[in-house]
Amino acid sequence: MGDIDLNLTPGSLAKSDNAYVVNAGLDHLYQSGKRVELGERTGMLVWQTNASVYSRKYNKFDEFDLAVASVSTGPAVLMLRHWRASLQVRSDYLTLGGHALGWFNSVNPSITWQFENGELNWDTIYTRRAYNRKVDDGREGDYIATGLNLGRYFNNRQVVTTLGAKAIKFFADDDQFGYLGGQVNAGVSTDTWHNGSAYARGRISAFQYDGRDTLFNKERDDVEYRTTVGLLHEYKDDGDLLKDSVLSVYWERTFNDSNIGALYSYIRNQWMISLTRSF
Template identity: 35%
Template sequence: MPQTTSPLTQRRLSARLSSTALAVAGLAALLAPCAANAQADASVDDQYRQALYQRETGAPYSAIESLETLLSANPTLNRARLELAVSYYRTLNFAKARAESQRVLDDPQTPENVKLSVLSFLKQLELEEKAAFEKPHKFEPSVSLGLLYDSNVNAGPDNAVLPGGFQLTPGSLETSDWAVVAQAGLIHTWMSPSPVRLGQSTARFGWVSQGSLYYKSYHNEHDYNLGVATLATGPTLIVGNQWRGNLNLQVDHLTFGGDTLGVYTSLSPSAAVRIGADGELTADVQWVKRDFKRSVDEGRDSTYRSAGLAYGHLFNRGQLAVQGGARWFDESADQDRFSNDGYEYFLGARLRAWEGGDLFARAAWRRSRFDGVEPLYGEARRETERRVELGASHEFQTGWLQKWQLSATVTNVHNEANLSLYGYDRDTVQFTLGRGF
C-alpha cells in the first residue's frame, strides 16, 4: 500500500523540526534578563511557565492562546514573543512564526546577539517552509531489474505418490529454473498546502496514487511466467508526529503463463501511531475481491479478508529497525475446497551495516485451514508454512551507478501439509538492481 512518507522520513523530518524549535526556544532564554525592562512580576512568570508547559506536554494551541493573552497585556515581553514564534512553528504556521520573530528583530531594545540568532531562525523558517509547502505535487518513478533462481518453480510436492497408488507425472514434480524479474512504477503524492487543526494537533491531508508493472519470465518454464499490472489511489492524513492514516483502493490485473489469471480489487485502510520516541504501532484491515478468469480456476472466485497488527522499533539512533506482528485472514470461495482461514506471525529486522549498506532478515509462520474435502483424499487440507528470508543491499554513493541500489536475497519456504500433494520445499536466490527517482 502506498505511503505518503516512510517512518524513517517521518523521523528525520521530526528531528529537523525539533532541532529548529529548540534553537529558537534558546533565544527566549537569552532575553530573560530583559524581563525587568518589561516589569514582569510573579503573575507574568506564572503565565509564561504555564504556556511553556502546555506546549511541551502536547498542547501547542493552548500555549498559543496563553502566550497571546500574556502579550496583549505585556506587548514588550519579547521572550514570550519568541516562544509564541516557536509555538506557531510547531503548528506549521510559518507565516505567523515569521511575523512574531520579525517583531522581535525590529525592536530596538533587542540585543545584537539575539538579533543574529533571530535572523538565523528566519532563514531556517524559509528553508523549512519551502521543503514542506513549495511543491504540493510529488512524482516518484522507480525501476528495477533482477535475476532469480527458483528451486521449485511449480511448488511441486515432496511426495509423488497419491492415494490409491497413483503417481504424479514428471511434469508435476519439483522443477527448477532461472528467471528475469522486471518492475517499473510511478507514485504521485499530493499534500494540501494548508494544514488544519485537529484538537491540539496539526494535520495535513493528502492523496496518494500509484501505477506499477511487474513481470517474472522463466527461461524454460514459461507456463509459470507471472505479470501484474497495478493501479492504486486513496487519501492520507498525517497528524503531527503522532499518527498517520491511509485508505487505499487498488486493482491488480494478473497474467499467468501468458493468459489472464484474474483481477483482484482491494480496499485497505491502515493507521500508524507513534509509541514513545522510537516506536510505532500499525494496524490495517484488507478486503479483496478475487475474480479468476481461466476455466481451470472455476470455483476459486473469492472474497478475502484480513486484519493485521505490527509494532516496529528503532534502536541505536535508527541504525537498527525491528518489527514484529500478527495477521488473521479468512477467504470465502465459491467452492469450499478453496475456502480457508488462518493466522500468521512474523518478525523482521534491518541493520545499517555500512555507509549505504543494509543487512535484513525476516521470518514468518503461517497456518491455514481449508473447509472443503479434497478429491482422492476424502478430507480437508491443513497447511503450515515457514518462510525465512535473508538479504543485503547497497546504495552506490558515487560513480555511474550513483543512487542505484543493488540487493541480494535468499528465501527458504517449507510448507507442511496433511495431504502429500501440498507439501513442498522451495528456495529462491535473487539479485536486483533498482533505483527510485
C-alpha cells in the same frame, strides 16, 4: 495412498529454473493544502496514487510466467511525528503463462502510530478475486486480512526490529479452496557498513481449509515456514556510478507442510539479485 493409485508426472518432481523480473512504477503525491484539525493537532490531507507493472519470466517453465498491472489511489492524513492514516483502493490485473488469469480489486485502510524509537501499524485489506479461466471458478471469492505490526529502533536507528501478527479469512465459492488462517512474523535489519545493511525475516502461516479435498476426501491443514536473509546497499555518495540506486541480494526458503503431503507439501529455495532506481 489407501486405495488410490497416484502416478508422479514430470511436473510433480523437483525442478529449478532462472527468471528475470522487471518492476516499473509511477508514484504521485498530491498535497491538497488543506489542514485537518484533530484536538490540538493539525495534520495535512494528501492524495496518493500509484501505477505499476510487474513481470516475471522464466527461462524454461514459461507456463509459470507472471505479470501484474496495478493501479491504486486514495487519501491520506499525516500528523507529523504522531500518526498517519490512509485509505487505498487498488485494482490488479494478472496473467499467468501469457494468458489472462483474473482481476483482484481491493480496499485497504491503515493507520500508523508513531512513538519514541518506534511505531505501531494496523491495516486491513478486503479483496474480491475474480478469475478468467473456467477451471478457477471455485477459487473466486472474498479475501479479508487484518493485523498489527510493531517496529522498534535501537542504537540511533542502526538496528530495526519488527514483530507482527495477522488474521486471514478467504470465503471461496467452493469450500475446498476457502480457509481460515493466521500469520506471525519477525525480522531484524542492521546497518553493517557504509550505506549498507543486512536483514533477516521469518514468517509462519497456518491455514485450515473449509471443505474436504475432493481427491482424498479429507480436510486440509497447511503450515508454511518462510525464511529470508538479504544484503542491501544504497548508492548515495556523489561519486557513486549508480547514485540514487539500491542493489540487493537475498535468499528465501519456503517450506509448506500439509497434512495431504502428496499434493501440497513442497520446499522452494530462491536466490535473487536486484537493482532498483528512483527518479
